[in-house]
Amino acid sequence: MSALLAKFATVKTQLNYGLLLAIGFSIPVSNALTNILLVLLLASFVVGKEWPLLWSQACDNRIATIALVLFGVVLLGISYSPTSLLESIDMVAKYRELLLLPIFMVFFQQTRSHRQGVSAFVIAMLLTLLCSLLMSFGWESLGKGTADNPFVFKNHITQGILMALAAYFLFTQAWFCQRWRWLGFGAAALASINLLFMTEGRSGYLVFACLLLLLVYQICRLRGFIIFSVAVLCLGGLLLVSSSTVQQQIQGVTQDINDYEAGLRANSNSLRYDFLRNSVWVATEAPIFGHGTGSFAQTYRDYVVHHAQHHHFSDNPHNEYLMIAIQWGGIGLVLWLSLLVYMWRATYQYSGLWRWQAQGLVMAIVVGSLVNSLLLDTTEGHLLAYLAALFFSLPRDVSEKAV
Numbered sequence: 214m215s216a217l218l219a220k221f222a223t224v225k226t227q228l229n230y231g232l233l234l235a236i237g238f239s240i241p242v243s244n245a246l247t248n249i250l251l252v253l254l255l256a257s258f259v260v261g262k263e264w265p266l267l268w269s270q271a272c273d274n275r276i277a278t279i280a281l282v283l284f285g286v287v288l289l290g291i292s293y294s295p296t297s298l299l300e301s302i303d304m305v306a307k308y309r310e311l312l313l314l315p316i317f318m319v320f321f322q323q324t325r326s327h328r329q330g331v332s333a334f335v336i337a338m339l340l341t342l343l344c345s346l347l348m349s350f351g352w353e354s355l356g357k358g359t360a361d362n363p364f365v366f367k368n369h370i371t372q373g374i375l376m377a378l379a380a381y382f383l384f385t386q387a388w389f390c391q392r393w394r395w396l397g398f399g400a401a402a403l404a405s406i407n408l409l410f411m412t413e414g415r416s417g418y419l420v421f422a423c424l425l426l427l428l429v430y431q432i433c434r435l436r437g438f439i440i441f442s443v444a445v446l447c448l449g450g451l452l453l454v455s456s457s458t459v460q461q462q463i464q465g466v467t468q469d470i471n472d473y474e475a476g477l478r479a480n481s482n483s484l485r486y487d488f489l490r491n492s493v494w495v496a497t498e499a500p501i502f503g504h505g506t507g508s509f510a511q512t513y514r515d516y517v518v519h520h521a522q523h524h525h526f527s528d529n530p531h532n533e534y535l536m537i538a539i540q541w542g543g544i545g546l547v548l549w550l551s552l553l554v555y556m557w558r559a560t561y562q563y564s565g566l567w568r569w570q571a572q573g574l575v576m577a578i579v580v581g582s583l584v585n586s587l588l589l590d591t592t593e594g595h596l597l598a599y600l601a602a603l604f605f606s607l608p609r610d611v612s613e614k615a616v
Contacts, residue, residue, distance in 0.1 A: 229323060230326050232257065232320075233254070233317075233321065233330060235333075236250045236254065236333075236599060237330045237337070237599060238333040238334070238337045239337070240337070240592060241338055241367065241375050241592065242337050242366045244591055244592065254316075275555050276314075276552065276601070279552045280311045280552060281311070281312070282548060283311050283548040283549060283552065284311035286548065287506055287540075287545075288305060290503065290506030290507075290508075290540055291506045292505075293505045294504070294505025294506050294508045295504065296511050301505070301506045301507040303507065304506050304507035307589050308588055308589070310588055310594040311598075313599075314598040314601055315602070316602075317603070318602040321603055322606050327603050331382065331570065334382075334600070338379035339400065341366060341375075342379075342400075342403060344363075345363040345364065345372075345411065346363075346411075348363035358412070362412055362413050363407075363411060364414075370416050370585065372417070373408055373413075373416055374414075374416055374420050374581050375593075375596065376404055376407060376417060377408055377417045377418075377421035377424060377577065378420070378573065379404055380401050380404035380405045380421065380424075381401075381427075381570075381577075383398075383404060384397070385566060385569045385570055386566065387401060389569075416584045416585055419580055419581075424576055424577060485584075488529075488530045489532060491516060492532065494516060495516045496535060498512070498516075501542045501543050501544065503539055503545060509529070509530070509536060513526065513539075529586055530586065531585055532583060532585070533582035533585070533587050534546060534549070534582060534583070537549050553578065553579055556571075556574075556575045556578075556605060557572070560572045560575065567607075574601065
């Protein structure tokens with residue numbers, strides 16, 4: 214009997230191992246496939262009676278604890294939300310990543326598939342890169358975009374953020390692995406070129422720029438970082454003075470906002486500016502507890518109707534910090550910021566490649582959340598939960614060989 218139970222446990226672990234890797238690959242590729250795999254993983258969680266492990270994870274891992282507490286705040290926010298119960302529950306479902314994060318941690322600790330999980334995500338992005346390159350040569354049927362903007366499985370904004378993170382992972386992997394160094398550098402370079410020169414998506418540009426600065430700091434430390442930053446600023450100033458294209462881009466953004474303020478026309482730059490400005494005022498109306506779960510669209514609309522000059526409505530401020538602050542106030546925002554801080558602090562428990570990549574993930578979340586509601590967005594939210602669980606479910610002082 215004991216041998217049979219041991220065999221069953223082995224089979225279950227192998228099944229969970231395969232599901233985890235499949236999820237890591239599917240997140241950048243297909244929401245439908247990801248949802249199916251998540252249902253199977255959660256079924257394994259329930260059938261395998263892993264609830265005690267989830268409680269243990271919440272007690273032992275502060276990141277898991279904060280994620281669960283924030284999810285609890287999301288649930289409590291239903292009780293005072295001005296919107297319908299159905300809309301509130303829909304918002305709870307969109308923030309399910311806060312619950313998935315500690316559940317993923319349980320499975321990663323059981324299967325020890327941390328390094329393979331990173332590889333699954335990178336392989337999916339290499340497939341995305343290959344299809345995107347082929348699309349740029351005319352094979353437009355391979356993806357959703359065009360030859361001029363070849364995004365494949367996701368929209369150009371999501372692909373840009375994911376490609377920036379993949380390029381960083383490839384470069385750091387190549388830096389630490391001599392055997393595949395030049396192949397890794399080549400793949401990272403292609404991913405960077407695809408992001409910067411072939412596809413649109415300014416969110417990806419911003420995340421990539423910040424990851425590049427982080428990489429320079431990780432390689433050269435503070436002195437090299439300062440030298441590099443000064444060089445970039447000088448180069449930027451030179452481009453600003455000498456390049457008419459750069460000047461036109463900057464003038465275009467400024468003109469967009471000025472035209473919008475004058476009531477001439479609406480555009481993407483001015484609308485984002487308007488969403489952020491109005492959202493700040495909406496957040497200040499309920500600074501402690503917020504307006505409740507699922508309340509953003511209604512409270513934003515009410516504010517715009519009664520106080521704003523331009524009546525453009527939105528159900529998303531394109532900023533995760535404001536999205537949380539409006540719905541769950543200072544309490545929710547402090548929990549979200551605490552989650553980010555503890556994730557960054559946890560990276561110092563590791564060494565070498567694992568520390569660098571974990572820091573890159575946190576940087577991508579911090580910066581990406583400034584220009585998008587990452588938890589609200591399905592692909593970005595699932596990837597956040599998956600990679601955060603992957604990197605931060607290891608014991609303290611883990612060695613590279615343990616990974």
